[in-house]
Amino acid sequence: MFKSKIILWGLVSLLFSGISTISFAQPTNYIETYQKIAIREMHRSGIPASITLAQGILESSWGNGSLALNANNHFGIKCKSTWNGPTFYIKDDDFKNGRLIKSCFRSYDNAEDSYVDHTEFLTDNPRYERLFTYERTDYKKWAHGLKKCGYATDKKYAYKLINTIKKYKLHEFDLMHEEQPAIIASENAPKLDLIIAQSFPSNHQPNPTPNSLPVPEAFVLPDDYQRGDGLRKFASKGNRILNNSSSILLNKK
Numbered sequence: 243m244f245k246s247k248i249i250l251w252g253l254v255s256l257l258f259s260g261i262s263t264i265s266f267a268q269p270t271n272y273i274e275t276y277q278k279i280a281i282r283e284m285h286r287s288g289i290p291a292s293i294t295l296a297q298g299i300l301e302s303s304w305g306n307g308s309l310a311l312n313a314n315n316h317f318g319i320k321c322k323s324t325w326n327g328p329t330f331y332i333k334d335d336d337f338k339n340g341r342l343i344k345s346c347f348r349s350y351d352n353a354e355d356s357y358v359d360h361t362e363f364l365t366d367n368p369r370y371e372r373l374f375t376y377e378r379t380d381y382k383k384w385a386h387g388l389k390k391c392g393y394a395t396d397k398k399y400a401y402k403l404i405n406t407i408k409k410y411k412l413h414e415f416d417l418m419h420e421e422q423p424a425i426i427a428s429e430n431a432p433k434l435d436l437i438i439a440q441s442f443p444s445n446h447q448p449n450p451t452p453n454s455l456p457v458p459e460a461f462v463l464p465d466d467y468q469r470g471d472g473l474r475k476f477a478s479k480g481n482r483i484l485n486n487s488s489s490i491l492l493n494k495k
């Protein structure tokens with residue numbers, strides 16, 4: 243009986259060990275899942291896709307961290323005074339009267355909302371304004387800039403980002419074009435007009451054919467938009483955005 247229990251526990255240990263190994267032995271699964279979102283956000287804001295992916299990897303432990311699993315928070319962004327959405331509490335690095343207390347983190351309906359909010363967190367916060375003076379392809383300067391601006395307390399944070407980018411060749415995503423340009427964009431997203439113009443180049447033919455499409459006009463989210471709604475979720479809220487999108491795609495006048 244005793245030997246049977248030992249064998250049983252051994253099998254259980256191997257089972258869980260195998261599951262854990264499979265989970266962490268395929269980090270490219272995370273990259274494949276979120277690379278298109280990172281590229282889209284790069285064209286929307288100017289934040290290198292390599293930086294976004296590397297931060298997501300480190301902050302969420304490849305999507306296996308408690309915040310990612312329980313709150314879809316892939317970037318460790320805390321509530322702050324401006325957050326009005328759902329929250330999730332977990333002990334991190336906040337102390338009160340010498341005791342570690344639970345910190346308030348932002349919670350999202352899905353991981354994509356977390357990626358969108360990461361963009362807006364950086365573009366809306368004056369602390370990170372200097373980052374947008376850097377070239378999109380200079381991921382090293384972005385990594386050190388994030389650390390200097392106070393994104394993380396880890397002294398090796400910049401080097402961890404850089405090493406992750408190098409190891410998985412994430413910098414290659416910084417040179418990629420956006421497969422499906424984002425029509426709906428944040429009002430504060432930098433250089434959006436230029437992005438749209440590059441995505442939909444004008445046709446300069448002397449005599450345009452009836453099939454020639456004009457350059458679609460980008461529009462911004464209304465004032466009542468709340469962070470955390472997500473592009474998909476918010477688009478389903480009203481016919482105003484849907485009709486606008488349809489008008490652009492179908493070339494209605």
